[in-house]
Every structure is written in C-alpha cells, then in structure tokens.
Amino acid sequence: MMHIGFNPVRSGFRIETSMDLIDDSLRQVFGLHEFRPYQREIIEQLIAGGDAFVLMPTGGGKSLCYQLPALHRPGLAIVVSPLISLMKDQVDALLANGVRAAMYNSTLGEAEARDVLHRLHGRKLDLLYVAPERMMRPAFINSLQDMEIALIAIDEAHCVSQWGHDFRPEYAALGELRQHFPEVPFIALTATADPQTRDDVLKVLRLHQARQYATSFDRPNIRYTVLEKHRPQSQLRRFLARRTNESGIVYALSRRRVEEVAAYLREQGYSAAAYHAGLDRETRKDVQERFIRDDLLIVVATVAFGMGIDKPNVRFVVHYDLPRHMEGYYQETGRAGRDGLPSEALLLFGLQDVATARAQLENKASEEQRRIDIHKLNSMVGFAESLTCRRRVLLGYLGEQMDQDCGNCDVCLDPPETFDATIAARKVLSCVYRVRQRFGSKHVVDVLRGADTDRIRKFSHDLLTTWGIGLEYTHAEWTSIVRQLIHRGYLLQDIADYSVLKLTPRALLLLRGEEMIELARPRISEKPVKKKARKAAVELGEDDLRLFETLREIRKHLAQDQGVPPYVIFGDASLLEMCRERPSNDEEFLNITGVGQVKLERHGATFLEAIAMDQG
Numbered sequence: 001m002m003h004i005g006f007n008p009v010r011s012g013f014r015i016e017t018s019m020d021l022i023d024d025s026l027r028q029v030f031g032l033h034e035f036r037p038y039q040r041e042i043i044e045q046l047i048a049g050g051d052a053f054v055l056m057p058t059g060g061g062k063s064l065c066y067q068l069p070a071l072h073r074p075g076l077a078i079v080v081s082p083l084i085s086l087m088k089d090q091v092d093a094l095l096a097n098g099v100r101a102a103m104y105n106s107t108l109g110e111a112e113a114r115d116v117l118h119r120l121h122g123r124k125l126d127l128l129y130v131a132p133e134r135m136m137r138p139a140f141i142n143s144l145q146d147m148e149i150a151l152i153a154i155d156e157a158h159c160v161s162q163w164g165h166d167f168r169p170e171y172a173a174l175g176e177l178r179q180h181f182p183e184v185p186f187i188a189l190t191a192t193a194d195p196q197t198r199d200d201v202l203k204v205l206r207l208h209q210a211r212q213y214a215t216s217f218d219r220p221n222i223r224y225t226v227l228e229k230h231r232p233q234s235q236l237r238r239f240l241a242r243r244t245n246e247s248g249i250v251y252a253l254s255r256r257r258v259e260e261v262a263a264y265l266r267e268q269g270y271s272a273a274a275y276h277a278g279l280d281r282e283t284r285k286d287v288q289e290r291f292i293r294d295d296l297l298i299v300v301a302t303v304a305f306g307m308g309i310d311k312p313n314v315r316f317v318v319h320y321d322l323p324r325h326m327e328g329y330y331q332e333t334g335r336a337g338r339d340g341l342p343s344e345a346l347l348l349f350g351l352q353d354v355a356t357a358r359a360q361l362e363n364k365a366s367e368e369q370r371r372i373d374i375h376k377l378n379s380m381v382g383f384a385e386s387l388t389c390r391r392r393v394l395l396g397y398l399g400e401q402m403d404q405d406c407g408n409c410d411v412c413l414d415p416p417e418t419f420d421a422t423i424a425a426r427k428v429l430s431c432v433y434r435v436r437q438r439f440g441s442k443h444v445v446d447v448l449r450g451a452d453t454d455r456i457r458k459f460s461h462d463l464l465t466t467w468g469i470g471l472e473y474t475h476a477e478w479t480s481i482v483r484q485l486i487h488r489g490y491l492l493q494d495i496a497d498y499s500v501l502k503l504t505p506r507a508l509l510l511l512r513g514e515e516m517i518e519l520a521r522p523r524i525s526e527k528p529v530k531k532k533a534r535k536a537a538v539e540l541g542e543d544d545l546r547l548f549e550t551l552r553e554i555r556k557h558l559a560q561d562q563g564v565p566p567y568v569i570f571g572d573a574s575l576l577e578m579c580r581e582r583p584s585n586d587e588e589f590l591n592i593t594g595v596g597q598v599k600l601e602r603h604g605a606t607f608l609e610a611i612a613m614d615q616g
Contacts, residue, residue, distance in 0.1 A: 075148030
C-alpha cells in the first residue's frame with residue numbers, strides 16, 4: 001500500500017491501493033460520478049495485476065481505464081502512443097487534475113527532455129507518455145529495469161496489426177515489451193478493430209491471458225448522412241450555413257484539395273485553415289493549437305489531422321472525399337460529439353472517388369496488402385451505397401449487430417421503399433451454398449444472372465441449379481440485395497479468406513422458410529433527404545444560454561492565462577450542467593460532472609461568483 005501526501009498544485013498524489021477507494025478517485029481526481037460500461041471491471045483487472053484488451057469507441061472513456069489504476073498501483077505507469085497531440089492533451093488534463101504526468105517524445109527540447117528524465121528517475125511521476133520509437137530504444141528499456149512499473153498501456157493498438165487500417169511495422173516491435181517486463185500488467189486499447197485485427201493484436205502483443213472488454217461502438221448522438229457528390233463546394237456551403245459558430249473538421253484526401261476547400265471557405269467568410277503534411281511544422285502546430293483553443297472554427301485536413309485530439313466540442317465532421325476504409329471513417333466521424341451532445345457526420349460520395357481509390361490501390365507493391373485494402377474499400381463503398389440504416393451497416397462491419405434501426409441517419413429519416421425480398425434472399429443464400437461458400441459477391445451475382453464467363457465455366461457453375469435464376473434484377477440490384485443481407489447478418493464476408501461470402505446461422509431460418517424478410521428497394525438515383533428539424537446542440541432557455549456564454553468567456557480567459565485548451569478547464573457538458581443546476585456552494589459545485597477537488601480549489605470561486613451574479 002502506497003500513499004503520497006496530496007498537494008495537487010505542486011507534487012500530485014497517489015491513492016491507497018484499495019478497491020473500495022476507486023470511487024473516491026473517480027470523484028475527487030477526475031470529477032466524475034459514475035463509471036461508463038466496463039470501466040470499473042477493466043480498472044479492477046489492472047489493479048489486481050491482470051492484462052486487458054479494450055475496445056471502446058472514440059470518446060468512450062479509454063484513457064480512464066489506465067489513468068485511474070496508475071494512481072492505485074505502486075510505481076510508474078507508462079503509456080505508449082503514436083499520437084503526439086494526444087500525449088499533450090492528456091498530460092495537460094492530468095496536470096489540471098493534480099496528477100503527476102509528463103510526456104517524452106521528439107517535440108521536447110533538450111532541456112525539457114532532461115527535466116522529464118530527471119523526474120522519471122527521481123520517482124516523481126505517476127504517468128509517462130512515450131512515443132513507440134523512444135520506448136523501444138534499448139537504453140531507455142534498460143533504464144526502466146530497476147524501476148517499479150505500475151502498468152504499461154498501449155494505445156491505438158490496431159497499429160500493430162497487418163489487418164489494421166493504420167498498420168505500422170515499427171509499432172509491431174512493441175510485442176517485445178512482454179519479455180522485458182514479464183510481471184507488469186499490460187493493457188492494449190483501440191477504438192476501431194474488426195475481428196481479424198483484434199486477434200492479431202492479441203497475438204503480436206502476446207496478450208494470451210488478457211481479459212477482453214468490448215463496449216458498444218454506437219455513438220447515438222452522431223447523425224450520419226451520405227449525399228451524392230454534385231458540385232461539392234456548394235453542398236458544403238449549404239451544410240455549413242446552419243452551423244454558424246460551431247467547430248468542425250472537413251476531410252479531403254489530397255493536399256491540393258485541402259488547400260482549395262480551405263481557400264473557398266475563407267472566401268465565403270468562414271474561419272477556416274488548411275492542415276496537411278506538406279505544410280511546415282510551425283504552421284501545422286499553429287492551426288492545431290488555434291483549433292483546440294476555439295480561435296479557429298473549421299480545419300480542412302487530410303486524415304492525419306485530429307488523431308489523439310481530445311477536443312470535445314467538435315460539432316460536425318465532413319468527408320469531402322470517400323474514405324479508404326470503414327475503420328478510418330468511423331474513427332474520423334467519432335471526433336465529433338465527444339461530449340455526447342448532438343453532432344453530424346456528412347459524407348459526399350462520388351463514383352469517381354471510387355475509381356481513383358481503386359487505381360491507387362492497384363499500384364501497391366504487396367499483393368497481400370492490396371487484397372486487404374481493396375476489401376476495406378469495397379466495404380466503404382457498400383456503406384455509402386447502403387439502403388439500410390447506416391448505423392447498422394457501420395456497426396455490423398465492426399462486429400456489432402443492432403436489433404433495430406437507429407432513427408438518426410439519412411436513411412432512417414427518409415426511409416427508402418421496401419419490398420418482400422424473401423424469394424430474392426433465398427436465391428442469394430442458395431447460390432452461396434451451391435458455390436460452397438468459396439466465392440465473393442461479384443461471382444455469386446454473376447451466377448444468379450446467368451453470366452457466361454471463363455471463371456464460371458472453369459468451376460462448372462453454369463451447371464448449378466442457381467445459375468441464371470436471377471434475371472429479374474440487374475447486376476447492381478443484386479449487389480445491393482447481397483450487401484443488405486450482409487448488413488442484416490445473414491451473410492458475412494471473410495476478409496481473411498479473399499472476401500468470400502459465407503452463410504451465418506441466421507441464414508438457415510430464411511432457407512428453411514421459417515422467416516420472411518423485407519429489404520429496401522434499390523435506388524437507381526439518389527432521392528433528396530427530407531429536411532428535418534435539427535435538434536439543437538444546446539437545449540437551454542434564454543437565461544441559461546446567456547449564462548452559458550458568460551461561462552465560456554470566463555473559461556477562455558482562464559485557458560489563455562494557463563496556456564491550455566478551454567476544455568482542459570471545463571468541457572461544454574460541464575458548463576451546460578452548471579447553467580441548468582446553478583450550484584451555489586462548494587458542495588453543489590463538486591456535484592457537477594467534470595469538477596474534482598483540484599478544479600474546485602482552482603476555479604470554483606470564479607465560476608460560483610459568475611453564477612451568483614447572473615441570478616442576482
């Protein structure tokens with residue numbers, strides 16, 4: 001059991017190692033009043049010395065799963081992350097809560113790096129964030145051998161897997177850490193990983209005994225919309241017209257496109273800037289810092305922007321071009337609405353984007369990686385062309401089935417015409433069975449349509465009873481039906497086996513006549529989405545909104561004085577709660593989500609005075 005005197009401003013603190021006290025840590029340190037799903041179980045697993053593998057969506061509370069145990073286990077907690085911006089944001093937030101934290105990466109000057117190492121070896125840190133390349137230096141590993149290590153957390157763990165959407169060969173070397181620290185509990189965390197990626201992460205990081213925790217990937221506060229790309233600059237302008245003074249990110253796939261869109265938005269009077277790897281380091285840093293401090297509202301960027309940024313009040317994410325994979329799309333849209341307030345994700349989808357992406361993938365040197373990437377792109381196209389609930393498609397790809405439509409996407413808000421697809425579905429499922437579940441979607445549709453190709457004759461599939469039984473639908477319509485059956489859980493595409501279609505147990509119910517099914521009738525041309533009343537992001541009365549703006553100004557001045565993003569002081573959700581609850585003393589202020597003991601001492605008097613004056 002270990003206890004260090006509590007001095008939040010100067011030295012930080014460590015809490016006694018007792019399971020009964022983790023609730024106190026949650027309230028006093030982080031200002032939270034209850035755990036999210038699985039957080040307590042994960043925290044207790046690590047405190048007890050066990051390994052964990054955690055799948056949680058962006059904004060789902062992954063960081064608490066290793067930050068809180070770091071205060072309950074003796075020694076230093078090491079967090080390995082490839083995201084420098086995440087390190088800075090999380091260290092700033094921990095310091096604001098009175099926790100002794102630091103980062104060690106290439107952004108530090110020589111004097112700063114020496115100071116971090118001095119505090120590290122002086123046992124004056126609770127958490128240290130390290131870049132993977134620095135973590136794996138033999139000299140650094142050796143320097144840790146005589147230290148007590150509380151735990152090792154590996155964030156963005158999908159990067160270690162060849163199946164992951166952001167595979168980094170150098171990141172896979174982290175698997176060697178187990179042999180250097182055999183008795184230390186490990187936790188690997190990611191927001192996006194399909195089943196193949198999950199298995200690979202466990203294998204590479206040697207987490208053979210790890211308990212696995214997977215929360216729902218659903219982000220119900222995000223509305224998903226896909227529009228056929230037609231004069232995209234005008235479409236973007238119309239989208240932004242209803243979102244004045246809101247923070248957002250616009251993603252494009254090329255540097256040239258990023259510059260063009262950013263310039264166009266500035267011409268239209270928007271506070272917008274470009275961000276991509278072709279800009280110098282100081283420019284990128286300036287754009288990022290102005291964005292997280294709310295001095296810049298819109299960033300137009302390549303996909304590199306936003307990774308690890310904890311900015312909670314991003315209200316929208318626009319994909320100006322088609323993303324290359326569902327994992328990236330999910331992760332990027334997840335940067336909106338981290339505070340749980342209503343947010344939007346818009347995707348502009350054009351067939352030219354698909355052709356360009358496929359041409360780029362064909363040039364990849366590795367046949368294996370090319371096959372994986374083409375499968376992922378096809379899944380992204382399937383999402384964009386989907387006629388079923390987009391959230392069901394998105395979550396289904398990530399291995400999570402929804403029992404009902406979400407009611408918060410363009411397809412749900414403007415449902416397509418449906419038809420009794422029982423017979424058509426049985427034809428598809430029968431054909432998949434007849435080709436022995438060894439072929440992909442295109443081949444199955446070719447068999448149904450009675451195509452006369454060398455490939456079909458080679459396997460004698462022109463002799464099957466299902467050959468030519470689907471002439472009533474076009475190739476595009478059958479493809480849509482197949483995709484819907486995948487999305488609804490009757491078929492699955494096995495990425496590890498050349499994307500072949502396989503029957504699921506649920507398919508037997510249809511084949512045996514025990515179940516009927518209705519599907520969306522394929523749309524040949526896209527129907528405009530009906531305009532719906534948009535739920536306000538801030539549901540407050542006029543008086544409360546006035547107070548909210550006052551508190552935002554106070555927060556901004558405090559953040560400027562301290563050199564931190566405004567949300568490090570308090571997030572929008574905390575300010576909104578203050579406006580609704582109107583706390584009048586320290587005890588009531590502590591009941592506000594996000595207010596811990598340190599923030600009460602630092603900022604309580606200022607905010608309580610502002611609330612009292614507004615009421616007076």
